Amino acid sequence: AQTVTQSQPEMSVQEAETVTLSCTYDTSENNYYLFWYKQPPSRQMILVIRQEAYKQQNATENRFSVNFQKAAKSFSLKISDSQLGDTAMYFCAFALYNQGGKLIFGQGTELSVKP
Amino acid sequence: GAGVSQSPRYKVTKRGQDVALRCDPISGHVSLYWYRQALGQGPEFLTYFNYEAQQDKSGLPNDRFSAERPEGSISTLTIQRTEQRDSAMYRCASSPGQGYLANGYTFGSGTRLTVV
Numbered sequence: 001a002q003t004v005t006q007s008q009p010e011m012s013v014q015e016a017e018t019v020t021l022s023c024t025y026d027t028s029e030n031n032y033y034l035f036w037y038k039q040p041p042s043r044q045m046i047l048v049i050r051q052e053a054y055k056q057q058n059a060t061e062n063r064f065s066v067n068f069q070k071a072a073k074s075f076s077l078k079i080s081d082s083q084l085g086d087t088a089m090y091f092c093a094f095a096l097y098n099q100g101g102k103l104i105f106g107q108g109t110e111l112s113v114k115p
Numbered sequence: 116g117a118g119v120s121q122s123p124r125y126k127v128t129k130r131g132q133d134v135a136l137r138c139d140p141i142s143g144h145v146s147l148y149w150y151r152q153a154l155g156q157g158p159e160f161l162t163y164f165n166y167e168a169q170q171d172k173s174g175l176p177n178d179r180f181s182a183e184r185p186e187g188s189i190s191t192l193t194i195q196r197t198e199q200r201d202s203a204m205y206r207c208a209s210s211p212g213q214g215y216l217a218n219g220y221t222f223g224s225g226t227r228l229t230v231v
Contacts, residue, residue: 099171
């Protein structure tokens with residue numbers, strides 16, 4: 001069975017600083033996707049960034065980037081130039097390519113950006 | 116529609132009552148997923164459909180939970196004889212199809228169910 005672990009329940013960062021959120025996962029499969037979702041106080045689920053396991057290059061979306069270490073089964077999220085609007089719960093998620101898109105989520109990391 | 120629509124937004128029900136939660140996916144989306152999210156936890160997969168066919172219901176916790184999508188569009192998640200432990204946010208998501216997983220999929224705003 002696949003599992004996703006986020007070992008940091010809470011983190012805080014000063015505005016304009018950089019923060020890294022950790023995520024590890026466990027699978028014996030080779031073909032899968034990894035995602036980071038953001039859940040602000042409004043409790044929407046917003047896709048932040050995604051990574052396909054067969055791609056070696058780390059994904060980047062503006063201020064958000066990932067460090068994907070396939071051998072170590074690690075998928076951390078780096079937020080640069082943190083903004084107050086980044087305050088949210090962040091979930092790491094995993095999906096096998098051949099399981100119809102079923103997402104397995106971690107427990108979440110609550111990030112607070114302080115002015 | 117423009118987004119995934121769920122109704123009601125909030126539902127308070129008495130223990131033992133049945134509830135039906137509705138999801139209206141983005142028009143034309145083939146795949147529809149149901150998740151449950153307890154407070155302070157990540158979403159937990161319940162079931163999913165491709166068109167009207169229920170492909171995987173392995174996440175449904177017990178036989179009080181059922182889901183249908185009879186015409187391949189709107190879906191209903193039904194919980195019979197509700198219990199307090201069923202209290203959670205129930206989220207629906209849709210995607211154009213399995214082959215679009217790389218884009219993630221679109222979540223609805225959820226239905227917050229409280230069983231008293």
